[in-house]
Each structure stands twice: as structure tokens, then as C-alpha cells.
Amino acid sequence: MKPINVLAQQIDRVEEYIATTWPVALSQARSLRSFNRKITQILIGGCGESHHAAMGLELAFGVYTGKPTRALDAMHLARYAPNLVGAQPESKLVIGISASGEVARTIEALEIWSEAGAQTLAFTTNIDSTLARVAQGSLILPAPDIPHGPGLLSYIGSLLLGYATIATMLEGMEQQRIIDLIAMMPELLREWVMTERIRSERFAQKVSQGVTVFLGSGAAHGSAHFAAAKVIEAAGERCWAQDVEEWAHLEYFCEPDEMPTVLLSSEGRSLSRELELLEAMAVLGRMVHLSKWQGGSGWSALEREMVSPLALWAGPCVYASTRATILGEKPFRDFRGGRDRKEGGGPSRIRSSQRVDMGALDQPDEGP
Incomplete structure (x- = not known):
């Protein structure tokens, strides 16, 4: 089944x-x-x-x-x-x-x-x-x-x-602003999720070996960890998260050269470093996928970054879901190998x- x-x-x-x-x-x-x-x-x-x-x-x-x-x-x-x-x-x-x-x-x-x-x-x-x-x-x-x-x-x-x-x-305008930002999200996500679904499904189908690293800094670092967790839970593939700067000190030296690497970005405070490292990834031959959240019209860069966790799940979850389908995997390895459904x-x-x-x-x- x-x-x-x-x-x-x-x-x-x-x-x-x-x-x-x-x-x-x-x-x-x-x-x-x-x-x-x-x-x-x-x-x-x-x-x-x-x-x-x-x-x-x-x-x-x-x-x-x-x-x-x-x-x-x-x-x-x-x-x-x-x-x-x-x-x-x-x-x-x-x-x-x-x-x-x-x-x-x-x-x-x-x-x-x-x-x-x-x-x-x-x-x-x-x-x-x-x-x-x-x-x-x-x-x-x-x-x-x-x-x-x-x-x-x-x-x-x-x-x-x-x-x-x-x-x-x-209080006042500050309070109303954050209320309004979150209220805008359903409409903004409609097109965003549709686009990310197409792009992330294609990327997942290109990946031949499941060793993927997700990158993000600031709020997107949390999104990167969440992304890696969904791949592990849904597809059971080796996967981890890393901060953008730390990638330059560690995974930069990893094999294979074509390692699938997903950068989660809201073009926030870490943007200048992200652009530098995208160049470095190209030199190495990394298989790179960029998920870039641009927020709503009139949003400041800081607003976009602070609310980005409500958007940067989309590409990674589509990727995880697609990898699970390709591999025919059941969530959590169907609790095989001595694991048990009891208390998770x-x-x-x-x-x-x-x-x-x-x-x-x-x-x-x-x-x-």
C-alpha cells in the first residue's frame, strides 16, 4: 500500500x-x-x-x-x-x-x-x-x-x-504593524507556495544521492534546521543544517563537489555573505537550490526577515515530501529497527x- x-x-x-x-x-x-x-x-x-x-x-x-x-x-x-x-x-x-x-x-x-x-x-x-x-x-x-x-x-x-x-x-502602530504583516501571509503564500512547489519538486527529482545540507542565517537558521528535520522524518535521508558563515569554514571542504546545497534566504542581514558564498559554491560545482523569500510590497528588509519563518518552510517541505515519494518511505522509518510508536x-x-x-x-x- x-x-x-x-x-x-x-x-x-x-x-x-x-x-x-x-x-x-x-x-x-x-x-x-x-x-x-x-x-x-x-x-x-x-x-x-x-x-x-x-x-x-x-x-x-x-x-x-x-x-x-x-x-x-x-x-x-x-x-x-x-x-x-x-x-x-x-x-x-x-x-x-x-x-x-x-x-x-x-x-x-x-x-x-x-x-x-x-x-x-x-x-x-x-x-x-x-x-x-x-x-x-x-x-x-x-x-x-x-x-x-x-x-x-x-x-x-x-x-x-x-x-x-x-x-x-x-503598543500603537508597532503592534498593528506586526498584526497586519501576519494577516497578509495567507495571500502572499498562495503564489509563493505554488512557485516553490514546482522548483523544489524538480530539484528533488534531480538529486541522486540523499546527502543534503540546508543553509540559513538569523531567522532562516531556524528554518534550515526545520528543513533538515522534515527530510529526515519524511524521507529518512542524511541531512543537516548549517549557518551560512559556518558553511564557509566547514562544508566548503566536504565531498562530493556536487553535494546538494539549499540556501534559504530572505535577503536580510546576511545577504552580502550569501552572495559571496553562492559564488564559492559555483566554483566547487555544488548542486545549489536557492529559496528566496521577498515578502510583501512595502515591507522593509528587517520585516521580511523577521516574518520569513512563516514562508521558508515551503520549498524544504515540498523537497522532503517529494523525496519520500520517490523513495517510497514511510514517516519516521515506520518505527522499524527497535524504534516504537510509544511516546514518539x-x-x-x-x-x-x-x-x-x-x-x-x-x-x-x-x-x-
């Missing part, structure tokens, strides 16, 4: 999902309006695509709110970042993202930061989840009705909750992993 391409189903629903969900996200965030006052630093974290969403939101949170913002993976947020607590922990806002609300490391992070005295906020789809219970505040977007598989709409939902939270931390992997214990409290962080460990 031909595998159900869950990713392809979600690609077709993103425009409608943003149009219907953005007002809901705003309403959710406005209900916590008083929650976001007297914040001096923002930390955002999660695992997998939730971490990628956090990476995509870091620039927008920092620029729009003027608050120092860091996006961290959940392990770093839980067990290493608490060294940043310092004075006035109540002035720190720590956001944990998890669609299921049951990922152990993200729950642990909010437990530890709540214990330290920080303000904690959960982005999730599950109002009854452990994450929603341990956080001081929660923004909930119900899970889309789709078969189990690589997530796209849940990632978009996390981004929308992030932009909605930013909007509630602003079985032995990896994503949900049942032991959680520690703040007092245990500096205790000696007996080791493996």
Missing part, C-alpha cells in the same frame, strides 16, 4: 490554517496581556521543530520588544541556562514550546525556571498537558486534525503564538525521560 504523505497534506492547508488561526492566537495572547510586563530578558526553547520555531522567533522577539532574547534547545534551557538566573529572576520570561505538552526536557526547563523565580509561559496544543500545568501561563492552539507524521502545521502554530505574544508586548520513538524516551530539579543540577553524577 502506498504510504500516506502527511507532509503533502499539510502543505496544502497552511494558507487556510494561518488565516483562521492567527486571530485565535492573538486572542490567546491578549488574555495574558498583564503577564508580559517588566521583562528584561526572554529565553525560548523546545525540542525538535519546537526548538526550530524558537530559533525562528529569536530575531523578532529581540528586535520588536527590545529585550535581549536567546533561543535554546530544551536541554540547554533546562540544565545549562539556569546559570543565567542572576538578580531579579522575576524579570526573565522563559517560554517553553511543545505541541504535545509532554516532552520531558521542555517540562523540566519550565519547572526549573519557575523554581528559580522566572515568569514561565507554555506554547502547546494541549490544555491538559503537563507543560500547561507547570507553566505560570499557557497559550493553547488546538492540534490540527491530521494523521500522525512529520509536523508542519504544529510548527506554524508555534510561530503564530510567538508573533502574537510579541504583538501584545507592543520508544527507547529514546522523549516523554518519560527522568526530570531533575534545580537542586540536582550541580550534584555529582555517577555517569553511564
